[in-house]
Amino acid sequence: MPVPAPTAADTALCPNCGQPVSASAAFCEACGATLVPTEPAVSEPPAPTEGSAQTRRLGVRQSQVTTCSSCGGTIDADGYCQVCGAKAPSARDHYSETPADWVGGVCDRGVQHSRNEDAMALWAAGDRAVLVVCDGVSTSVDSDAASTAAAQAIRDVLVERLAQLSDPGQAATELAAAFVDAAAAANAAVIAVTSPNSTNAASATLAAAVVLGAEVHFANLGDSRVYFLSAADPVLLSLDDSMAQAFIARGMDRAEAEALPRAHAITKWLGRDATDIVPRTGVHTAAEPGWVVVCSDGLWNYASAPAELAAQLAAAGSESDDPVAVAAKLVEWANAQGGRDNITVALARCPAPAMPTNLESATPWVPEVEEQVENG
Structure with a gap:
């Protein structure tokens, strides 16, 4: 696999002779001076967002769901099952x-x-x-x-x-x-x-x-x-x-x-x-x-x-x-x-069953098929 060329962020200058050195090198290749490797900067991941007030209101886990789908236990006010601890889905x-x-x-x-x-x-x-x-x-x-x-x-x-x-x-x-x-x-x-x-x-x-x-x-x-x-x-x-x-x-x-x-x-x-x-x-x-x-x-x-x-x-x-x-x-x-x-x-x-109709039947149609259509 080809290795990408180093960028400016990958290099530094030797404090003794001023020649370019790798940011992670222990010694300068030009003068042999001991170097202190610098730690690469690490950016903190952004804090998770919960969406706007509308999203929080509609998606809140403390919902109408009162029975745990996993064990049948009761969902507490915090949105978790009192028995198995599973989080309840949103209603x-x-x-x-x-x-x-x-x-x-x-x-x-x-x-x-x-x-x-x-x-x-x-x-x-x-x-x-x-x-x-x-x-x-x-x-x-x-x-x-x-x-x-x-x-x-x-x-x-x-x-x-x-x-x-x-x-x-x-x-x-x-x-x-x-x-x-x-x-x-x-x-x-x-x-x-x-x-x-x-x-x-x-x-x-x-x-x-x-x-x-x-x-x-x-x-x-x-x-x-x-x-x-x-x-x-x-x-x-x-x-x-x-x-x-x-x-x-x-x-x-x-x-x-x-x-x-x-x-x-x-x-x-x-x-x-x-x-x-x-x-x-x-x-x-x-x-x-x-x-x-x-x-x-x-x-x-x-x-x-x-x-x-x-x-x-x-x-x-x-x-x-x-x-x-x-x-x-x-x-x-x-x-x-x-x-x-x-x-x-x-x-x-x-037609709706409540409707007086002269059609042959108001029973909902369910067709007979020889083979179910497969999709996906």
């Missing part, structure tokens, strides 16, 4: 929501990330539901705070606008406008939790769906996604704002584009430095029963194409059609593939 590392028996989701830290920067916010009443998933951009400061603030703001705006919806015939127009307003509210919420001194402003993606009877109204900004998976035609409803999607639009195969080194570089996001916060919107009418899936890239990384994700949904729903149980199985599967990112999966049956 934000893994949580679920189930506002109705046909709507639910799971948000998980994954395997390789040190904290969960995803967030979700769900709501349901009657035959209506709101599903929101936001993915904090890992390279930004306080991305976990950003995603949480954004998800809650979007849900709240959409719930309010649903309450004001009087004419179902105008739902597409009114909800498209509501999504734009929700994104603006989310952007303001993200900025509100961003330190004014931050040189890398907090940012996040958004994906949202409103289930209104047999209709799925959806919006996205960034690369979190909305799918509708049914027996006849599983479909990806949203369109990523990413470098991969830019290459797909030019004709590149999806699998090839999503394998590019910069595939996950997003071109739109929420945050103080965002230049375009208007989401794409659309509406899809279910011709047969299926599942609405709103997820972060921690899931679809391993099953991007609708047919691939449908196969994983089939496996996840083989034992139970409970949305939280199905979502948990999908999260477990993604973690088994490597869990390279945070994973969030929000699900809703569509």
